[in-house]
Amino acid sequence: MKKLNLKKNETLIEYFIKKNDITNILIAISGGQDSIYLIKTLERLKRQVSKPKLNLSYIYIDHQWKKSSNTQVKHIISHIKLIKSNMIIYQINKKTLSEDECRKCRYNIIIQHAIKYKFQLIITGHSATDKIETFIQNIIKGSGIESLSSLSIKSKISSKIFILRPLLNLDREMIYWMCKKFYLSIWSDSTNYFYKIQRNRIRQELIPYIKKYLHINIENNIISLINNYHYQNEYIKQNTIKLYIKSQHNKRAAINYKKINTQNFILQIKIIQLFCFHNFQMYLENSKLIKIIYYINIKSIYLSKIISCNNFNFFINKNWFYLNIKKSI
Known part of the structure; x- marks a missing residue:
């Protein structure tokens, strides 16, 4: 099952690129396991695809939430240097733990950067786990049916720019397994344990509690519902x-x-x-x-x-x- 899903994932990216004549791609990364595996996948695809020739560039948004932010940035820079690719880093001076504010700020920067430098495609490392967590957050907010199914694999933000989320069919466990298989260096992000951030509490406490005491297949059921x-x-x-x-x-x-x-x-x-x-x-x-x-x-x-x-x-x-x-x- 893992091999099948992974192959489908790579085929999806290649098909989308060729279908829409994509040459300039901007990849939004965070330094976590999802981003590291996404980098591995895209760099391998870049070598395999001869026409069109792909121009990959990476973008990282540093919210400076913690004291070790600079160390994390250095880790990401080192990783990008190893693959001999390009990366731009934006640092947010106004610090906030509001996830909604950070997300809006992040998307705005990424989209404006893509428009300015004429990127045709933005790729993000959202996984099936992110999709489930977003679904639960939207239920808590009382969102409508549009928001409950809003995180899609592909979308269009303008007549010239697409967004692709190729990892949405892979959960965090599968991505972690692939990172271990390829000996990829994963950055342990301490902000994942800040319980003032709602998503972290959902990931670390709510979902494990439901799986243990209410329904072990809660994640698969939520994906089906979405x-x-x-x-x-x-x-x-x-x-x-x-x-x-x-x-x-x-x-x-x-x-x-x-x-x-x-x-x-x-x-x-x-x-x-x-x-x-x-x-x-x-x-x-x-x-x-x-x-x-x-x-x-x-x-x-x-x-x-x-x-x-x-x-x-x-x-x-x-x-x-x-x-x-x-x-x-």
């Missing part, structure tokens, strides 16, 4: 787009709510969200979405202002649901 949610989410998105196109006004920022209020509640929510984002790149709070759905389901209604949000007003007039900009006084 896959199911992915297909459900795709179905909902496709139907939302179809209904939104059918209900649009041909001139104004409006939709025919009579074509919406006969639909399932979740489709009504999604169409209103898409309507707001498509016209004004605006996200509505859940309470305001519920209020809008309530009004568009009332059968007898004449010209009526429903709610205000930021600089916008929402109206219903006859069969149409409108959004317009508030007039300045």
Whole structure:
């Protein structure tokens, strides 16, 4: 099973590169076992692929969480020098233990770097274990179905830049086994044991507890659930787009709510969200979405202002649901 998954993993990267004519690749690394194995895989692939010729460059974001950060940076630099490749390091001066803030900052730096230096593909070392931990975090936050299945193998962040997460089908145990097999130097990161970071507590305490006392196959079950949610989410998105196109006004920022209020509640929510984002790149709070759905389901209604949000007003007039900009006084 391990050999099969590993072969599929390498084939996926090669197929994606050739299909999209990728030549310039930016690899985001952390120095942990996932990153070290990813480097090994990509450098081997670089030697095997003759056309197109691959240009690999590595990027490392140093949040300077601990005193040994400089030592870790030196370890990563030494490893990259051994393989004779290029690497850029960004150091974050503002220290924070907020995982959400760090993640947003990290992604912003990586994407801006990719845009500036014209990289076509960003590859990250996220594994199946990361996918499970992210799923649990999103459940705790009360996230919707999109977030529960958001960490996908491939995605597109612009017309010219892709993100690929080729290790998502491999768990940490399998990656650790491969690192040992190839005698790869793994950096032991002490920040993995900072329990103020929620992900660490999930990894070190919650999942082991569930496996020991509740269900030993919890990780496989969560992966199956994530896959199911992915297909459900795709179905909902496709139907939302179809209904939104059918209900649009041909001139104004409006939709025919009579074509919406006969639909399932979740489709009504999604169409209103898409309507707001498509016209004004605006996200509505859940309470305001519920209020809008309530009004568009009332059968007898004449010209009526429903709610205000930021600089916008929402109206219903006859069969149409409108959004317009508030007039300045």
